[in-house]
Amino acid sequence: KNNGPILGEELLRKISEHPCYDKNAQHKYGRIHLAVAPACNIQCNFCVREFDCVNESRPGVTSKVLTPEEALEKTKQILAEYPFIKVVAIAGPGDPLANDETFETFELIRNEFPEITLCMSTNGLMLPEKLPEILRTGVSTLTVTVNAIDPEIQAKIVDHIFYHGKVYKGVEAAKIQIKNQLDGIKAAIDAGIVVKVNTVLIPGINDKHIIEIAKKLNELGVYIMNVMPLINQGAFADLEPPTPEERKAVQEACEPYVMQMRHCRQCRADAYGLLAQDMSQMSEERRKVIKI
Numbered sequence: 123k124n125n126g127p128i129l130g131e132e133l134l135r136k137i138s139e140h141p142c143y144d145k146n147a148q149h150k151y152g153r154i155h156l157a158v159a160p161a162c163n164i165q166c167n168f169c170v171r172e173f174d175c176v177n178e179s180r181p182g183v184t185s186k187v188l189t190p191e192e193a194l195e196k197t198k199q200i201l202a203e204y205p206f207i208k209v210v211a212i213a214g215p216g217d218p219l220a221n222d223e224t225f226e227t228f229e230l231i232r233n234e235f236p237e238i239t240l241c242m243s244t245n246g247l248m249l250p251e252k253l254p255e256i257l258r259t260g261v262s263t264l265t266v267t268v269n270a271i272d273p274e275i276q277a278k279i280v281d282h283i284f285y286h287g288k289v290y291k292g293v294e295a296a297k298i299q300i301k302n303q304l305d306g307i308k309a310a311i312d313a314g315i316v317v318k319v320n321t322v323l324i325p326g327i328n329d330k331h332i333i334e335i336a337k338k339l340n341e342l343g344v345y346i347m348n349v350m351p352l353i354n355q356g357a358f359a360d361l362e363p364p365t366p367e368e369r370k371a372v373q374e375a376c377e378p379y380v381m382q383m384r385h386c387r388q389c390r391a392d393a394y395g396l397l398a399q400d401m402s403q404m405s406e407e408r409r410k411v412i413k414i
């Protein structure tokens with residue numbers, strides 16, 4: 123039965139102002155994504171690495187990578203102009219946990235804006251190891267992309283991982299990543315972080331398996347699950363993306379186990395503003411006015 127995790131007062135407030143965690147917040151509150159994390163430590167078969175991380179972002183766009191100092195400057199300008207932005211997130215363009223700049227940026231932001239909610243997304247490979255650093259920087263909402271909990275299925279989705287100086291492939295790689303994702307999610311929740319899981323729905327590969335993921339997320343105390351449609355590119359260019367009906371059916375099957383996010387916009391790694399108005403796509407003139 124899906125009762126969801128029990129959250130304290132402070133976290134409930136943060137969630138009620140987070141446009142991705144609370145659908146009622148999406149029209150009132152915004153988020154800013156800071157594109158400070160270009161490197162990635164795995165290769166998903168649906169990812170073309172010159173573009174943003176597909177696990178959290180809209181594929182086919184390339185966000186300009188910022189240094190932590192530039193990211194702080196951009197945040198200052200944008201928050202001054204858009205005070206309804208309550209969440210500062212790092213979601214790529216690669217994996218935030220594969221880039222030290224992620225933590226440098228969060229520290230700069232937290233010192234300047236102690237009230238803001240810090241949020242990040244990851245493929246989870248480095249989550250158990252990096253959790254102390256995540257906690258130290260004060261991240262309170264975390265997204266982990268979990269596309270399978272069965273290594274045989276995961277091995278079809280991720281070509282290889284780069285872990286502790288070594289490349290792993292196939293089922294061996296899948297076992298390491300799944301273990302780290304699930305251990306990391308559990309430890310993050312135990313430490314008081316609110317966790318969202320993104321799952322890319324890949325017809326013919328994980329469509330029948332996603333319900334098993336949802337049951338596991340229920341056990342772990344995950345707050346919300348976001349079933350995202352495959353965008354067919356990279357090694358998966360020949361696969362058919364799911365229809366909206368197929369996605370809806372999967373969401374409905376998972377709903378009894380974990381709350382479903384249905385308003386995801388598959389944002390860019392440099393998106394900001396309200397979810398419905400992606401201001402990173404504003405005109406060049408407008409960008410010049412706010413100097414980004």
Ligand code: SF4
Pocket residue numbers: 162163164165166168169170171174175176177178215216217245
């Ligand atoms: Fe691409 Fe993101 Fe997968 Fe890395 S984790 S390969 S950036 S989709």
Ligand code: SF4
Pocket residue numbers: 141142153178179348385386387388389397
């Ligand atoms: Fe929220 Fe989806 Fe955009 Fe991530 S990609 S910020 S979950 S709407």
